[in-house]
Amino acid sequence: MGYAVVLGEALVDLLETERDGELIYRQAIGGAPLNVSVGVTRLGGEVQYFGSLGNDTLGDRIAAFLRLTGVGTTGLTRVPVPTTLAVTTFEGAEPTFQFYGEPPSYALLRPEDVDEKVVAGAAVLYAGSISLMREPFRAAARKAWAVPGPLKVFDPNVRPKLLPDAAAVAELRDLVDEFFATADLVKLSSADAEVLWEGASPAAAAERILKTGAKAVVVTCGSQGAYVAAGQSTVMLPAPTVDAVDATGAGDSVMGALVRRLLAGGVPAGPEGWQSYVRFALAVAGLVCERPGGAVAMPTAEELTARWGALL
Incomplete structure (x- = not known):
């Protein structure tokens, strides 16, 4: 089956909630790539995580959580800055993020921190998210992405709060196109598509990405x-009906589930195989939405079977 290498940010989410009539912020370990790492591991896959953590108490907690979850920390680097905070507010179950910490602790992974042998030995390589918007992480990700061997999966994970103007959007668009061009799989949200391509529909975004x-x-x-496009086939697959509490990490859980399927079965032979992978991923995301968010919401295979039974 092999293992996956996941590159990207780990940080602490401060999730807005209410207790006894008072607005408070609940601390949760997060960051899209960290969530993906935990999602894959909880589903029975093996992950080596590459990223930078602040050399402080919060960084210690993230490192301990990764070890406890079983995520490999071969590529973990500690850096002498405070751990980045993502203050998370909600409209319904949907989160909005505001980031605090400069320089961001999550973006200080250097090219020399990337072990090319570990990357080359992986079955799947994940890159993407907000770490790519900063150096030296961008150079580190480019180095890893150039290593031949693993299947390459990418998620732009757009955060509008980090894009102050049209020029910043255009710069990000060029950057993600670079990674799209050689990706075996791209996962993004409809909200990502709307930001990147001026309100593009899922179908229009998928067509554009395939053309790269x-x-x-x-x-x-x-x-x-989810809208799925593979080869000449396109289809909209429905999500299972859930009573959503918190959608934080739901998109990351989709990616985690897809990486887990790729580790187990490789690239599907045809569109039907991709659709099967995505149905599984949507079931994972549905269960995540029924729990308070962040990495701790990622389910095990046993929890999925208990929740969905024959759906899987």
């Missing part, structure tokens, strides 16, 4: 499900 060279595209659409 990507082999398959999954566009998640919240409670509506």
